[in-house]
Amino acid sequence: xxxxxxxxxxxxxxxxxxxxxxxxxxxxxxxxxxxxxxxxxxxxxxxxxxxxxxxxxxxxxxxxxxxxxxxxxxxxxxxxxxxxxxxxxxxxxxxxxxxxxxxxxxxxxxxxxxxxxxxxxxxxxxxxxxxxxxxxxxxxxxxxxxxxxxxxxxxxxxxxxxxxxxxxxxxxxxxxxxxxxxxxxxxxxxxxxxxxxxxxxxxxxxxxxxxxxxxxxxxxxxxxxxxxxxxxxxxxxxxxxxxxxxxxxxxxxxxxxxxxxxxxxxxxxxxxxxxxxxxxxxxxxxxxxxxxxxxxxxxxxxxxxxxxxxxxxxxxxxxxxxxxxxxxxxxxxxxxxxxxxxxxxxxxxxxxxxxxxxxxxxxxxxxxxxxxxxxxxxxxxxxxxxxxxxxxxxxxxxxxxxxxxxxxxxxxxxxxxxxxxxxxxxxxxxxxxxxxxxxxxxxxxxxxxxxxxxxxxxxxxxxxxxxxxxxxxx
Numbered sequence: 001x002x003x004x005x006x007x008x009x010x011x012x013x014x015x016x017x018x019x020x021x022x023x024x025x026x027x028x029x030x031x032x033x034x035x036x037x038x039x040x041x042x043x044x045x046x047x048x049x050x051x052x053x054x055x056x057x058x059x060x061x062x063x064x065x066x067x068x069x070x071x072x073x074x075x076x077x078x079x080x081x082x083x084x085x086x087x088x089x090x091x092x093x094x095x096x097x098x099x100x101x102x103x104x105x106x107x108x109x110x111x112x113x114x115x116x117x118x119x120x121x122x123x124x125x126x127x128x129x130x131x132x133x134x135x136x137x138x139x140x141x142x143x144x145x146x147x148x149x150x151x152x153x154x155x156x157x158x159x160x161x162x163x164x165x166x167x168x169x170x171x172x173x174x175x176x177x178x179x180x181x182x183x184x185x186x187x188x189x190x191x192x193x194x195x196x197x198x199x200x201x202x203x204x205x206x207x208x209x210x211x212x213x214x215x216x217x218x219x220x221x222x223x224x225x226x227x228x229x230x231x232x233x234x235x236x237x238x239x240x241x242x243x244x245x246x247x248x249x250x251x252x253x254x255x256x257x258x259x260x261x262x263x264x265x266x267x268x269x270x271x272x273x274x275x276x277x278x279x280x281x282x283x284x285x286x287x288x289x290x291x292x293x294x295x296x297x298x299x300x301x302x303x304x305x306x307x308x309x310x311x312x313x314x315x316x317x318x319x320x321x322x323x324x325x326x327x328x329x330x331x332x333x334x335x336x337x338x339x340x341x342x343x344x345x346x347x348x349x350x351x352x353x354x355x356x357x358x359x360x361x362x363x364x365x366x367x368x369x370x371x372x373x374x375x376x377x378x379x380x381x382x383x384x385x386x387x388x389x390x391x392x393x394x395x396x397x398x399x400x401x402x403x404x405x406x407x408x409x410x411x412x413x414x415x416x417x418x419x420x421x422x423x424x425x426x427x428x429x430x431x432x433x434x435x436x437x438x439x440x441x442x443x444x445x446x447x448x449x450x451x452x453x454x455x456x457x458x459x460x461x462x463x464x465x466x467x468x469x470x471x472x473x474x
Contacts, residue, residue: 026324026362028197030060034356035186035196036167037174037209039067040080040138042330042345043202044158048099049353051165059357063167064194066174066186071139071156079139080155080204082311082341083230083264083273085110085248086134088126089432090343099161104152106134107266111246113429115408116292118253119401122409124422124429133248133430135266142232142269142306177212184216184325198361200352202330202345206311210332217323223331224316229274229284231308232266239298240265250429252395253290257283259388260338262429263296269306275338279310313338317378322366327352334374337384340431348373384435387428403455410454420447 028034034050036043047063054061071080086101094101110133113124126133136154163169172188177199179185184199203209210222235243249263257277264271276283287293294300317334321327329345329352336344351373352366359365394400404421411419424441427433441447 025360026365027360028054028059028061028356032061032197033194034061034063034198034200035184035194036063036065036200036202037186038202038204038207038330038332039065039069039159039162039169040155040202040204040330040345041158041342042204042332042349043067043200044155044162045346045349046200046202046329046353047162047167048158048165049350050357051162051167053353053357057357063162064170064196065159065162065167066170066172066188067159068171068173070171071153071159079137079309082138083262083271084136084138084154084266085264085340085430086136086154087340087343087430087432088133090340090346091134093343093346101134101136101154102157105136105154105157107137107269108135108246109133110135110248110264112248113426114247114249115405115425116249116251116253116296117401117405118292119398120405120409121292122405122412123247124408124426125412127419127423127426133432135248135264135271137266142234174209174212177216179216182325197325198356199326201326201328201332202349203332205314205331207332213326217320217326219320219323220328221319223314223318223333223335225312226275226277226315227279227310227312228276229272229279229308229310231272231305233270233272233297233303234268234306235270235298235303237268240268240270243296243298244270248429249296251287251290251292252391252401253287253292254395254398255283255286255290258287258395259392261287261293272305275313313341317374317381321374322370323363325361327356327361327366327370334377336377336431337381337435338388338431339428343431344377348377380435383439387435387439391428399455399459402458403451406458407450407454418446420444420450 036047043065047065051063091101111126115122115124137152138155139153159169172190172192174186175189176187177184178187180195183195183197185193185195186199187193201209201213205223205225213220244263244265246265251261253261258274259277260275262273264273274284274287288302294302297303314331314335315337318328318332321333329349331341331345334344334348335341352370355365355369359369394404407421408425411422420441424438427438427441
């Protein structure tokens, strides 16, 4: 990951940076103004923590959140294009911060994961037997859904939380940014503009706003992305309870270009998320035609989606995530690979807020105090690429799939302390643990021994079954 060093930009007032031959620190003071572009989780978490930390040291600052979208709208107009899973680790962290998700936000609690492969299916129960994974709508639900209260939207709830903490929500589209005597200036599509002491960019990688910073931050390069597919199916609640239940259904199928796919129940809807290499209609149709997928729907018939989109996800961190008086947070900067994007937004947003309140708003301050949080996620993503490479290998090799299925099924009959494969899969599917921790779990002495035994036993049992069938036909 590349980081920017502190520089004096063209047009800056040098006297503002130096006093008596010494560089003056750039810090927030009473009356400082902060602009946040984007009212999704990264922007609202940053605002919430910044205002709370500022209040704790009697620092009087103001925050404007620029968010033209209303999360009260149904369908794409109010949606942030996300699968909508809040991991158990994030639910716990938010609770320690005094942020408790209201019942209206949690569309369904996830009690278990059901892993589907062509060699069989296994249910993986939560290790701690608690319903702490939340399935949420980022906006007001899909098209054709019953309207939710604004607080029923996860993003709407967080934006209300930021507003109740003292932030002002500006319902305008930012169209340009520039420097005004060394300070960032934000201009909206209606021609209005304002100058701030700090600009925090939390627009997200699916926003056109990331194209607005070439003038004020030419070193910033947006993250590399991957196209995904998300859609919502409407099903009768009885059908959802019968075929899906309070479980997230995960598919490891040998389909070319498919990395990961899952069905997530939410209220009267079922969310499908597909990750893969250049997801297109051909890949989607192949996946939906798989018998393992059809078995999750009444009469094996997949209904037409109520709405769908092809959002992009961050797969490699942006370059130069900060400069003097400007910082990128959330997936416009760095995010966990494939999983728990909301959780990584929480972590980097809190780190950025601590930096600007307790240290300063220069590039050097961000490098020392915000950069490490981004670096940890980026380093963990390197491990994730190896893990998902192994996952892809399992998808492609039936011999391995049989062993993983048998080991996981047998573990579900044991006490939680010995569910090694189950815990690895649980943490991998939920994003509840760092990828480094997921990998470390496989170093337990029992793990390779149990996997080796189940690989042999699972495939020998299959071979004997095939031999018996051949003898019977003979």
